[in-house]
Amino acid sequence: xxxxxxxxxxxxVRARAAGRVLATSEGQHRDKALLAMAAELRRSAExxxxxxxKDLAAGQQAGLxxxxxxxxxxxxxxxxxxxxxxxxIASLPDPIGEITALKPMPSGIRVGQMRVPLGVVAxxxxxxxxxxxxxxxLCLKAGNACILRGGSESLQSxxxxxxxxxxxxxxxxxxxxxxxxxQTADREAVGALITLSEYVDVLVPRGGKxxxxxxSEQATVPVIKHLDGVCHCYIDAGADLDMAExxxxxxxxxxxxxxxxxxxxxxxxxxxKTFLPQIVERMSAAxxxxxxxxxxxxxxxxxxxxxxxxxxxxxLAPILSIRVVDGLDAAMAHIEQHGSGxxxxxVTNDYQRSQRFLRAVDSxxxxxxxxxxxxxxxxxxxxxEIGISTDKLHARGPVGLEGLTTRKxxxxxxxxxxx
Amino acid sequence: xxxxxxxxxxxxVRARAAGRVLATSEGQHRDKALLAMAAELRRSAExxxxxxxKDLAAGQQAGLxxxxxxxxxxxxxxxxxxxxxxxxIASLPDPIGEITALKPMPSGIRVGQMRVPLGVVAxxxxxxxxxxxxxxxLCLKAGNACILRGGSESLQSxxxxxxxxxxxxxxxxxxxxxxxxxQTADREAVGALITLSEYVDVLVPRGGKxxxxxxSEQATVPVIKHLDGVCHCYIDAGADLDMAExxxxxxxxxxxxxxxxxxxxxxxxxxxKTFLPQIVERMSAAxxxxxxxxxxxxxxxxxxxxxxxxxxxxxLAPILSIRVVDGLDAAMAHIEQHGSGxxxxxVTNDYQRSQRFLRAVDSxxxxxxxxxxxxxxxxxxxxxEIGISTDKLHARGPVGLEGLTTRKxxxxxxxxxxx
Numbered sequence: 001x002x003x004x005x006x007x008x009x010x011x012x013v014r015a016r017a018a019g020r021v022l023a024t025s026e027g028q029h030r031d032k033a034l035l036a037m038a039a040e041l042r043r044s045a046e047x048x049x050x051x052x053x054k055d056l057a058a059g060q061q062a063g064l065x066x067x068x069x070x071x072x073x074x075x076x077x078x079x080x081x082x083x084x085x086x087x088x089i090a091s092l093p094d095p096i097g098e099i100t101a102l103k104p105m106p107s108g109i110r111v112g113q114m115r116v117p118l119g120v121v122a123x124x125x126x127x128x129x130x131x132x133x134x135x136x137x138l139c140l141k142a143g144n145a146c147i148l149r150g151g152s153e154s155l156q157s158x159x160x161x162x163x164x165x166x167x168x169x170x171x172x173x174x175x176x177x178x179x180x181x182x183q184t185a186d187r188e189a190v191g192a193l194i195t196l197s198e199y200v201d202v203l204v205p206r207g208g209k210x211x212x213x214x215x216s217e218q219a220t221v222p223v224i225k226h227l228d229g230v231c232h233c234y235i236d237a238g239a240d241l242d243m244a245e246x247x248x249x250x251x252x253x254x255x256x257x258x259x260x261x262x263x264x265x266x267x268x269x270x271x272x273k274t275f276l277p278q279i280v281e282r283m284s285a286a287x288x289x290x291x292x293x294x295x296x297x298x299x300x301x302x303x304x305x306x307x308x309x310x311x312x313x314x315x316l317a318p319i320l321s322i323r324v325v326d327g328l329d330a331a332m333a334h335i336e337q338h339g340s341g342x343x344x345x346x347v348t349n350d351y352q353r354s355q356r357f358l359r360a361v362d363s364x365x366x367x368x369x370x371x372x373x374x375x376x377x378x379x380x381x382x383x384x385e386i387g388i389s390t391d392k393l394h395a396r397g398p399v400g401l402e403g404l405t406t407r408k409x410x411x412x413x414x415x416x417x418x419x
Numbered sequence: 420x421x422x423x424x425x426x427x428x429x430x431x432v433r434a435r436a437a438g439r440v441l442a443t444s445e446g447q448h449r450d451k452a453l454l455a456m457a458a459e460l461r462r463s464a465e466x467x468x469x470x471x472x473k474d475l476a477a478g479q480q481a482g483l484x485x486x487x488x489x490x491x492x493x494x495x496x497x498x499x500x501x502x503x504x505x506x507x508i509a510s511l512p513d514p515i516g517e518i519t520a521l522k523p524m525p526s527g528i529r530v531g532q533m534r535v536p537l538g539v540v541a542x543x544x545x546x547x548x549x550x551x552x553x554x555x556x557l558c559l560k561a562g563n564a565c566i567l568r569g570g571s572e573s574l575q576s577x578x579x580x581x582x583x584x585x586x587x588x589x590x591x592x593x594x595x596x597x598x599x600x601x602q603t604a605d606r607e608a609v610g611a612l613i614t615l616s617e618y619v620d621v622l623v624p625r626g627g628k629x630x631x632x633x634x635s636e637q638a639t640v641p642v643i644k645h646l647d648g649v650c651h652c653y654i655d656a657g658a659d660l661d662m663a664e665x666x667x668x669x670x671x672x673x674x675x676x677x678x679x680x681x682x683x684x685x686x687x688x689x690x691x692k693t694f695l696p697q698i699v700e701r702m703s704a705a706x707x708x709x710x711x712x713x714x715x716x717x718x719x720x721x722x723x724x725x726x727x728x729x730x731x732x733x734x735l736a737p738i739l740s741i742r743v744v745d746g747l748d749a750a751m752a753h754i755e756q757h758g759s760g761x762x763x764x765x766v767t768n769d770y771q772r773s774q775r776f777l778r779a780v781d782s783x784x785x786x787x788x789x790x791x792x793x794x795x796x797x798x799x800x801x802x803x804e805i806g807i808s809t810d811k812l813h814a815r816g817p818v819g820l821e822g823l824t825t826r827k828x829x830x831x832x833x834x835x836x837x838x
Binding site: 020023024097103105107109111114116118119201202217220222240243246247249250251254336345356358359360362363364365366367368369370371373374375379380381391392393394396397398406407408409410411412413414415416417418 | 439442443516522524526528530533535537538620621636639641659662665666668669670673755764775777778779781782783784785786787788789790792793794798799800810811812813815816817825826827828829830831832833834835836837
């Protein structure tokens with residue numbers, strides 16, 4: 001075992017011990033710690049920005065691009081947002097200890113399920129240092145200890161944030177080891193962390209597809225992961241075309257870089273000639289590059305021809321692919337073949353087709369007459385979100401506090417024995 | 420890619436296609452298929468027993484022991500039990516399509532979750548051929564296609580059962596490929612199946628600890644697994660000792676070979692002198708071998724001294740280890756260190772300690788004043804069970820139909836866009 005593996009294992013041992021304390025802690029103590037974390041971040045704003053300056057200077061020297069440097073930057077506005085985020089998490093109801101449906105069974109025992117923390121959560125993320133506070137806050141609220149591994153380019157910032165958090169945990173009488181940051185920038189630490197099954201219960205990687213793919217392939221710890229968001233909107237023959245236009249414009253142009261942004265528009269042949277010219281004009285006016293199937297190009301010649309690759313691409317950019325399809329079944333077949341199981345919508349006023357789409361499309365969010373941009377923890381009323389899962393097991397779609405918990409069975413008897 | 424890998428991949432491709440059909444099938448059609456499966460098994464009893472005779476003859480020649488040959492045997496009673504099991508599954512409510520809590524959000528959209536099938540489930544199991552019908556029935560009820568890989572020693576029996584099932588599926592108008600049995604006894608097929616992530620959504624290994632450990636280490640498909648059941652019962656100072664005796668006797672002696680059988684008895688120092696002599700006498704009379712800590716041996720000298728290894732052992736046999744502990748915290752520390760997270764019980768009339776035990780013990784089932792033997796899908800009202808999960812993610816404890824499903828978000832709007 002190398003020094004780094006030993007170091008990571010020690011993080012695991014300490015996290016497990018802290019998690020045990022958190023598991024039986026009262027919600028009000030965890031909330032008190034969250035509020036103390038917020039106060040400590042605000043109070044330490046200057047120190048945080050100084051630490052961040054070191055990361056920024058190193059990043060400039062290492063030639064990081066402007067977008068990355070921007071994501072790395074901590075200013076007073078972003079520090080305030082972190083603090084406010086923690087206060088918001090504190091205001092959510094405590095998910096832990098809830099017992100659902102304690103039902104009497106024929107034998108006389110009563111059986112229910114109690115929501116309890118998962119234990120230890122490891123989060124691996126890229127440059128943005130605010131994830132350190134967000135992730136720590138969510139894990140703490142759900143009664144989990146966490147081990148955080150941010151990008152090496154934000155190490156100074158993350159350590160400074162962690163210092164505030166540890167201070168606040170101690171103030172609130174909770175173990176400081178409930179939140180630990182991996183102290184080394186060495187990549188070996190990631191390898192050690194994702195195989196630390198004895199001490200880590202679940203792994204949440206956040207970042208680019210490459211990072212997530214690599215981690216899930218190598219991890220032995222279970223992963224809650226989000227790969228890509230190739231989201232579709234299907235305009236059905238039964239659609240109100242003004243509504244369709246409004247939804248499609250919002251789904252594509254409200255923000256380009258998010259995973260719930262529309263990437264492929266599917267249009268029923270029956271309405272293609274009416275709908276395409278109007279949406280092509282609006283999209284072009286908004287500066288969106290359009291790539292279409294041959295039928296689309298025939299109707300709207302300003303649209304460039306799409307390649308097969310376009311249908312599988314998450315652009316995260318002002319580009320939209322458009323395909324004319326022969327009704328609902330063809331639309332669903334396209335989504336099944338090319339979609340990523342993230343978020344897909346139908347626009348229609350036809351009852352039967354709306355219900356078929358809802359039932360049959362196998363994605364984490366399926367929508368009728370609404371913009372795909374709604375696929376989000378806050379919009380779904382989850383209060384906060386640790387990510388969006390495109391997996392099917394455990395947590396699917398936006399993952400809030402519930403996704404960071406598990407349920408155990410509890411049985412209450414009065415001396416009952418099995419016959 | 421080898422021939423066997425290609426063959427297994429083809430099973431995956433066909434299962435995926437069948438799963439697609441099942442996902443939108445009506446519950447009554449799946450139930451009709453389940454009833455047809457039961458009828459077909461009854462009608463083919465003679466054929467099934469003939470196929471089973473071939474397995475038994477080969478097993479005898481291969482020198483399988485009597486216990487294994489017994490588990491392998493299909494007689495008319497066991498065939499009737501398989502058929503009745505399928506009818507019972509048919510009588511359960513359809514889990515698919517249920518929408519929970521469709522709630523209006525501040526934006527105006529309504530957000531809920533719909534229960535849907537996982538897709539394709541692969542089950543890998545050892546000798547008992549009845550698993551073929553049970554597992555196929557549960558998967559079908561939950562709208563999943565399944566790929567079954569039984570022990571090579573039961574290949575003829577499994578194929579004969581599968582033939583009945585496929586016949587019944589076709590009769591009911593559902594794709595016969597909804598249930599497929601791996602046709603080769605070659606072990607390479609298992610390796611191919613557990614890494615077939617594109618076509619298999621979840622893996623349920625059933626069998627000995629060795630099999631399950633090996634499979635979970637090598638699988639890239641997510642696994643719902645059950646390792647061992649080192650179950651504890653803690654007799655608290657506040658226990659009714661007659662109740663304690665009744666529960667402990669039931670938990671240990673009702674059946675020795677099940678995973679929810681008691682393996683270690685923990686007794687509070689405060690009641691050890693009273694309780695131990697009475698339970699030692701009863702256990703010895705029942706033919707249970709006892710192994711105790713030094714304090715136990717001091718109080719009841721007929722008990723043999725336990726070794727450290729005893730605390731970690733799932734005996735699955737008439738052996739019980741006994742340890743005297745200094746109160747609730749020591750009991751919970753023992754359970755945490757030596758338990759397997761399966762099922763643990765406290766016997767007490769002390770309210771506060773009962774609640775602490777319920778909350779703090781991190782096992783899939785935690786009980787107060789009830790026998791550990793209750794940890795079972797049927798006793799919990801799940802109707803049927805595919806296994807007991809000692810994992811924390813997705814399904815924990817007895818896994819019924821719900822564990823074979825997932826929930827997707829559904830969003831209903833009326834032209835809503837995100838602001």
